[in-house]
Amino acid sequence: MIPGSDRSYMSLLDEMIVSQNRYSYHVDQSWVAYYDQRDKWVSDKFVELMGPRREPDSEVLPHHMNLASALQKRLETLVLDQLRHARNDFGFSRLALSGGVALNCSMNGKIEASGIFDEIFVAPGSGDDGLAIGSCFLAHNKLVGGLKPAKNNDYYLGSRASDKELVDAVENSGLNYSKPPDLFNLTAQNLVDGKIVAWFQGGAEFGPRALGNRSILARPFPADIKDHINARVKFREYFRPFAGAILEEQQNHYFNISQPSPHMLIACQALPDKQKEIPAVCHVDGSCRIQSVNPDDNPKFYQLIQAFYELTGVPVILNTSFNVKGQPIVNTPIQAIETFKNTMI
Incomplete structure (x- = not known):
């Protein structure tokens, strides 16, 4: 709003x-x-x-x-x-946040920008879903002991589909399909051409944010592309903003933030001279919920953004969850195909 x-x-x-x-x-x-x-x-x-x-x-x-x-x-x-x-x-100089309120990216951005702490970490599964991890840690410590959890950016912990499951789902859908020799450049060119892309790969994300495995993607310009996605793809209110997925090494050239934001849980200000390059991922106050992407955490998503960067000079793409209003994020190939067929992707 x-x-x-x-x-x-x-x-x-x-x-x-x-x-x-x-x-x-x-x-x-x-x-x-x-x-x-x-x-x-x-x-x-x-x-x-x-x-x-x-x-x-x-x-x-x-x-x-x-x-x-x-x-x-x-x-x-x-x-x-x-x-x-x-x-x-x-x-203490570092802060870890969890709980439902920790999903408030605007609040997290204010904490990061305040400089109170040298670093903040926001658990991606900060809501009730995160209780599963806490329960595992608690049980391990009671039964075995000695567990020292380390920070982990691999939150693609959900279900995965085999190549056979993917092919079977597409063949049974009646859709035409192909296996392009250079998927990343072809997809990046589709984004450049203004097409909306459904991106399904690997394990589903743990937590409420789509981090490049169950995502709907678009170029971050012009500004009205977000209106098109809200109205004709997501079927939701016009004022809802979208996240910007950016190559991690480029984030400080576009945003005022002092640390990576790999889980899309920190909102920060886009630099004034960059807002005109990526208006579709900037809110009216110049803020943006960003996802810092590096080749270790999600190599395929990183390659796609890199290909888009090479074509446009802009290392940012619009990223939103692969679902429509009132529905959960797609989990299986069949769900992905049904959502694709029922929207203007």
Whole structure:
């Protein structure tokens, strides 16, 4: 959404959500109802002041934008205040984040840009799905002991399809297919020509972000290509932004960020002189959720971006998840083909 600027919303949220004791906060429960009305979440008092919830596909009004912006700013203020206290009190210089709120890439970007920590790591499976990894670590330590988890950027842990499964799925679909001798250059040229590409390879990503194995791809220009994808491919709201997948070694030439962002969980500012090159992946405030791609973590996706870079001089492509609104990311070749056939990819 367009970032809002109505100070009255921020003042109200300052009163609704109050910082307490450096590491805690208090929510005025007269404004919320999620503890006994999950279909409603907020109280009648909230609705009376703010208006009813926006229904899916209804118009986004200025007060919707202002409220969303104020909520985001309140979250970022509270989290940054607590992290500053933590750095001063405990002295650690690196931060690992998990939990559902850690999927908020705008908040993560503010943490990274603040310079409070030398490095931040955001677990890709930060939501409930990440409990599986934690459970494995806990069980291992109880049964065997001595486990020292290391940072791992290989989160392509999901199901894989064999070559036979891929060919069988395509042949049974009735679609024509070929095996081009230079897949990367051909695909890059299709992107240059303005085509939308469905990209399915390897293991499915662990976590909610498509990182180049179950992705819909496009060139990052012109700006209106994102409107086409939202309306005719993803079938979702016009304001939803897209991520930019960039060659890791090129990221500092395009974005103001001090570390790689391999899991698409940090939003940062695009450099002013580069925003015009990649408008389809830049939000209205110049921010972008980026994915830093290197040849070790995902060699095929890296080769594709490299081929696009050689053709255009731009080391960035638009990357969004291979699904449509209301559906999970495709997992199998059959799901990929059905989504391909039912969209304007």
